[in-house]
Amino acid sequence: xxxxxxxxxxxxxxxxxxxxxxxxxxxxxxxxxxxxxxxxxxxxxxxxxxxxxxxxxxxxxxxxxxxxxxxxxxxxxxxxxxxxxxxxxxxxxxxxxxxxxxxxxxxxxxxxxxxxxxxxxxxxxxxxxxxxxxxxxxxxxxxxxxxxxxxxxxxxxxxxxxxxxxxxxxxxxxxxxxxxxxxxxxxxxxxxxxxxxxxxxxxxxxxxxxxxxxxxxxxxxxxxxxxxxxxxxxxxxxxxxxxxxxx
Numbered sequence: 001x002x003x004x005x006x007x008x009x010x011x012x013x014x015x016x017x018x019x020x021x022x023x024x025x026x027x028x029x030x031x032x033x034x035x036x037x038x039x040x041x042x043x044x045x046x047x048x049x050x051x052x053x054x055x056x057x058x059x060x061x062x063x064x065x066x067x068x069x070x071x072x073x074x075x076x077x078x079x080x081x082x083x084x085x086x087x088x089x090x091x092x093x094x095x096x097x098x099x100x101x102x103x104x105x106x107x108x109x110x111x112x113x114x115x116x117x118x119x120x121x122x123x124x125x126x127x128x129x130x131x132x133x134x135x136x137x138x139x140x141x142x143x144x145x146x147x148x149x150x151x152x153x154x155x156x157x158x159x160x161x162x163x164x165x166x167x168x169x170x171x172x173x174x175x176x177x178x179x180x181x182x183x184x185x186x187x188x189x190x191x192x193x194x195x196x197x198x199x200x201x202x203x204x205x206x207x208x209x210x211x212x213x214x215x216x217x218x219x220x221x222x223x224x225x226x227x228x229x230x231x232x233x234x235x236x237x238x239x240x241x242x243x244x245x246x247x
Contacts, residue, residue, distance in 0.1 A: 001208045005030035005185075012189035016204040026211050030185050032165055038181035041161050046172065046179045048100050048109050049152050050080050072144045079111045079141070099125070099138065100179065101186075103169040104206065105159050107152040109141040110171070110191060125173070125182070130190045139192045149197060163214050168207045 002022050006014060009030040066074065079096045101108040115123045115133050123133055130138075141150045162168065171186040172179050188194050188203070 001026045001028055001204075001211065003028045003030065009033075009185040009187065010189075011187040012194060012198070013200050013204040013207070016200065020204070020208070026208060026215070027166075028168075028207060028211060029166065032167065033170070033183065033185040035181075035183040037165055038183045041181055042157055043172065043179050043181065046100075046155055046158065047177075048098065048107055048174075050076055050109075051150075069144060076141070079109075095122070098141075098174050099182070099186075100172040100174070101140075101169065102154055102158050102162060102171070105154045105162075107154050107158075108149050110138050111141055112138045127184050130186070135190055136192050138190055140197055166211055166214050168210045 001017060001020065002024055003014060003017065004027060079098050095114040096111055097114055099110040099112075101110055112134060115129075115137075117123055123129055125134060142148060143150045162170070169186075169188065171182045173182050174180075188198055191197065
């Protein structure tokens, strides 16, 4: 696989090209992560659905009295409500926000505590802050019982967009309950403990296969060309030889 834009955009599996080699025909182009590309993405009705059983709020001032499951339920409530209503959560009076990650036809929920500058303004997510202020502070939401990432099935229009533009993964932002495209490249290695979620070899192989599947063109070869392409000579084929022996 060949990666375009690697000098500006890097991810944790990029090193694998040295093990697998560079195939000029299989191109992962990260330079297409810009507003013009995402302008073609219809986000109407796209959001992340949190488990309904966790949509309630704890007013217990002493958080030490909460069980692990209660803390988990409170976290989900804080993420959803603090993001949607834009008010402070009860957990340390921190403002939460979440990001929707599209990968492998699934939606993952990434969440983080907003950081503020000296003037009290929220520091936004961008290419610079992902590598500095928010680096490894963005966490993935897990399911309490299975300890696996909490996911939603991706709408077909997101999958089609991913395939059309050969973008194996991208993220969407939440803004007061409205889903917006993040029009820059979001590297997976910025996620907290990403290596426990994404195996380097499996991720590389998936992305390479994803690109291969989406650059394949329908075969327009005739049956005769298909046969000769596999090393058979139509003039001396078994059928022709059999007919010649009858004569």
